[in-house]
Amino acid sequence: MVKITNLSKSYNRGAVKAVDNLNLHVKPGEIFGFLGPNGAGKTTTIKMMVGLLNPDQGSIFINDYDNQRDPIAAKRSIGYVPDSPEVYDRLTGLEYLDFMANVYEVSPDEKKKRISYFLEMFDLVDAANDLIKSYSHGMKQKIVLTGALLHNPALWIMDEPMVGLDPRSSHLLKELMREHCDRGNTVFFSTHILEVAERLCDRIGIIHKGKLIAIGTLEELRHGEHAGTLENIFLELTEQ
Numbered sequence: 310m311v312k313i314t315n316l317s318k319s320y321n322r323g324a325v326k327a328v329d330n331l332n333l334h335v336k337p338g339e340i341f342g343f344l345g346p347n348g349a350g351k352t353t354t355i356k357m358m359v360g361l362l363n364p365d366q367g368s369i370f371i372n373d374y375d376n377q378r379d380p381i382a383a384k385r386s387i388g389y390v391p392d393s394p395e396v397y398d399r400l401t402g403l404e405y406l407d408f409m410a411n412v413y414e415v416s417p418d419e420k421k422k423r424i425s426y427f428l429e430m431f432d433l434v435d436a437a438n439d440l441i442k443s444y445s446h447g448m449k450q451k452i453v454l455t456g457a458l459l460h461n462p463a464l465w466i467m468d469e470p471m472v473g474l475d476p477r478s479s480h481l482l483k484e485l486m487r488e489h490c491d492r493g494n495t496v497f498f499s500t501h502i503l504e505v506a507e508r509l510c511d512r513i514g515i516i517h518k519g520k521l522i523a524i525g526t527l528e529e530l531r532h533g534e535h536a537g538t539l540e541n542i543f544l545e546l547t548e549q
Contacts (some may be wrong), residue, residue, distance in 0.1 A: 310495040311335035316367030327353040329519035342510035343499040350519040351499040359389045388462035394449035398442035413460035427455040447473040467498035507539040
């Protein structure tokens with residue numbers, strides 16, 4: 310589903326190596342957690358995956374599409390939730406969702422059904438006709454999540470998707486992620502909530518200073534000199 314090869318990205322004319330020769334393969338049917346300290350390269354990697362940044366070198370294949378040579382086909386396979394819910398404030402929630410569904414050419418019947426499903430799930434029915442600028446941070450996060458998932462993409466790419474969500478919505482999102490992957494699809498998400506990653510992820514990758522320093526299931530990460538909770542493993546690895 311995702312194949313990243315020799316991926317690198319620098320800033321300030323090469324002075325800052327944000328992502329350094331990253332190699333990563335995420336398979337269909339798995340929830341993959343992408344962890345790292347602030348500034349480790351998580352968001353830069355994700356922005357290259359969804360086509361918002363061009364890499365200095367390397368390749369990214371999404372659902373067998375090269376996202377640099379065939380960007381539209383790659384993007385059609387993706388539902389992207391950024392690290393902050395930047396939306397069109399002067400649209401209503403319903404107008405925004407209608408726009409997102411049209412961008413991805415969702416059929417009218419499917420659009421109506423899926424918008425209704427997510428609005429009810431995230432308790433946004435009463436706010437659907439309000440301007441987004443009146444929404445709280447959590448409501449904006451839920452409307453962005455809904456817009457990203459309306460076209461039922463095979464790959465969900467989410468950058469800190471649970472920030473701002475109330476406990477019920479966070480629980481529902483985790484259930485959606487598991488159900489999505491049980492159908493043979495893939496979720497790639499970053500998070501600082503290590504307990505969530507520990508309980509939810511099939512595999513975990515840890516990036517530090519632009520380099521992938523560990524990857525595997527939780528049991529695989531516990532092998533060798535590292536043991537205990539994911540938090541303990543994460544702190545040991547990123548302090549070295």
